[in-house]
Amino acid sequence: MTIDAQKLLAAPPAEVAFAYTARDTMAHGLAIGLGMDPVDGRQLDFVYDDGAGLKTFPTLSTMLGWVDLLRDPRFADPAWGVDANQMVVGQLIFESHAPLAVAGEGIARSYFAEVVDRGPGKAALLRARKEVLSQDETLLATLDTWMYVRGGGGFGGPTDAPHSSGPERVTMPARAADSVCDLPTPANLALLYRLSLGDHNALHADPDHAKQVGFERPILHGIASFSIGVHAALRECLDYDPERIAGGQVRLSGPVFPGDTLRTELWRDGNAVLFRTRAVERDMLVMDGGRVDLAG
Numbered sequence: 001m002t003i004d005a006q007k008l009l010a011a012p013p014a015e016v017a018f019a020y021t022a023r024d025t026m027a028h029g030l031a032i033g034l035g036m037d038p039v040d041g042r043q044l045d046f047v048y049d050d051g052a053g054l055k056t057f058p059t060l061s062t063m064l065g066w067v068d069l070l071r072d073p074r075f076a077d078p079a080w081g082v083d084a085n086q087m088v089v090g091q092l093i094f095e096s097h098a099p100l101a102v103a104g105e106g107i108a109r110s111y112f113a114e115v116v117d118r119g120p121g122k123a124a125l126l127r128a129r130k131e132v133l134s135q136d137e138t139l140l141a142t143l144d145t146w147m148y149v150r151g152g153g154g155f156g157g158p159t160d161a162p163h164s165s166g167p168e169r170v171t172m173p174a175r176a177a178d179s180v181c182d183l184p185t186p187a188n189l190a191l192l193y194r195l196s197l198g199d200h201n202a203l204h205a206d207p208d209h210a211k212q213v214g215f216e217r218p219i220l221h222g223i224a225s226f227s228i229g230v231h232a233a234l235r236e237c238l239d240y241d242p243e244r245i246a247g248g249q250v251r252l253s254g255p256v257f258p259g260d261t262l263r264t265e266l267w268r269d270g271n272a273v274l275f276r277t278r279a280v281e282r283d284m285l286v287m288d289g290g291r292v293d294l295a296g
Contacts, residue, residue: 001031001081001082001083001152002081002155002273003078003080003082003115003117003124003149003152003155003157004080004081004134004155005115005117005155005157005158005189006140006193007079007080007081008061008080008082008112008115008116008126009112009113009114010090010114011075011077011080012111012213013022013110013111014067014069014075014109014111014206014244015076015107015108015109016065016066016067016107016108016110017065017105017106017107017145017231018064018065018105019105019126020060020064020103020104020105020110021103022049022054022103025046025056025057025060025102025103026046026047026048026049026054027195027196028042028057028059028060028196029047029064030044030196031189031195031196031197031224032057032059032189032190032193032224032227032228032231033184033185033189033229033231034046034047034057034132034231035047035048036078036183038184040140042184042199042235043201045084045238045240046176049169054102054243055162055240055241056100056102056173056229056242057227057231058096058100058230058234058285059092059094059099059223059226059227060116060243061096061100061140061141061143061231062071062130062141062143062223062227063196063197063223063252064106064108064132064222064275065106065107065108065130065132066108066110066130066197066198067108067110067201068200068201069085069110069111069112069197070082070126070201071084071200071201072200072270075110076097078139078226079114081155082124082126082149082152082175083149083152083233084211086149086150086152086213086280087126087147087148087149087150087204088147088148088150088152088252089145089146089147089148089190089223089252090146090147090148090251090252090253091145091146091148091167091221091250091251091289092143092144092145092222092223092226092247092249093143093144093146093159093167093247093249094142094143094226094247094248094249094250095141095142095143095246095247095293096140096245096246096247097138097139097140097141097142097198098138098139098140098141098143098147098157099139099152099243100136100140105134105135105254106132106133106134106135106137106140106208107118107133107135107137108125108130108132109131110128110129110130110131111128111129111134111280112126112127112128112129112143113127113128113129114126115127115157115158116157116158117153117155117156117157117158117163117186118151119153119154120150120153120154120163121151121153121154122153122154123148123149123150123151123152123153124148124149124153124157125146125147125148125149126146126147126149127144127145127146127147127172128147128208129142129143129144129145130142130143133145135178139159140220141224143223144167145185145222145223146153146167151242152199155290156188158267161176164213167249168260168276169251169289170249170289170290170291171289172265172267172274172276172288172289173269173274174268177265177266177267178237178264178267178268179236179266180236180252180263180264180265181232181236181263181264181266182261182262182263182264182280183228183231183232183235183261183262183264184261184262184263184264185220185228185256185258185260186258186275187258188258189220189224189258189259190204190205190218190220190221190224190227191204191205191217191258193221193224194221195219199223203215203218203219204218204219204220204221205218215255217257217259218257218280219255219256219258220255220256220257220258221255222252223288224256225250225252225277225286226248226250226287226290227258227261228256228262228264228277229248229262229264229277229290229292230248230292232275232277233245233266233271233273233275233292234264236266236271237266237268238273238294243295244294244295245292245293245294245295246293246295247292247293248272248290248291248293249287249289249290250275250284250287250288250289250290251287251289251290252286252287252293253285253286253287254279254284254285254286255286256279256286257279257282259278260279260280260281260282260286261281262277262278262279262280262286263277263278263279263280264276264277264287264290265277271293271294271296272291272292272294273289273291273292274288274291274292275290275291275292276288276289277290
């Protein structure tokens with residue numbers, strides 16, 4: 001298959017209306033591992049609505065109106081020339097523009113914003129943007145997903161774009177981390193997240209498909225992994241106050257397998273918390289260049 005950059009960039013945005021309730025807000029919390037400690041009241045605030053008051057986890061907006069542009073038959077176009085089975089998410093950039101209520105409705109617009117040709121035999125780089133808007137079209141959040149299409153380069157597209165290697169990477173400090181946070185993940189976490197998201201990518205559920213595309217078993221969604229990094233920052237540095245988070249980004253360095261214990265190192269750095277994460281049992285770096293931006 002040969003990628004057609006012009007058709008990708010010219011495709012109209014996929015507009016998806018959404019409505020969510022407190023139940024969906026709690027489902028998102030459970031789908032990223034909150035509540036694994038059943039006696040930690042700070043976690044329960046995100047997954048239990050009969051307590052002091054339900055809170056919205058900051059990355060909920062990444063799920064609202066979500067659509068898989070490369071697989072959803074309502075929007076995907078074979079003429080784009082992208083093999084979805086060769087696509088992996090490499091980096092994420094998330095920005096919150098307005099507070100997100102516990103329940104609400106609105107519309108999400110998703111589209112391809114950038115295409116980079118890294119050369120024959122190399123990956124192509126795609127940037128998909130999702131804009132989350134309230135019912136009155138107030139911009140609530142944006143999410144940029146950088147996708148690597150393995151072997152997709154050499155299609156004659158731009159090679160010297162401003163983001164030819166993806167967004168600018170965050171460098172971790174040379175000093176020892178200020179905090180370290182271990183968070184377990186249940187073995188069925190990808191299935192929970194898939195259900196909450198409305199995802200149809202078999203890579204996160206079907207063991208046979210995962211092996212066919214090069215993984216030993218189903219892997220966790222990249223946005224879910226990022227959310228666990230944000231959880232670590234909330235827990236160690238921000239006293240579980242979601243209103244202090246304005247956005248963030250991360251580079252996904254390796255697959256997270258549900259059941260991994262994720263050890264996140266965190267550094268306070270001015271108006272941000274920097275982080276990187278390893279899967280403890282496999283001693284593998286799975287997230288690097290992580291940053292959580294603080295409000296104000």
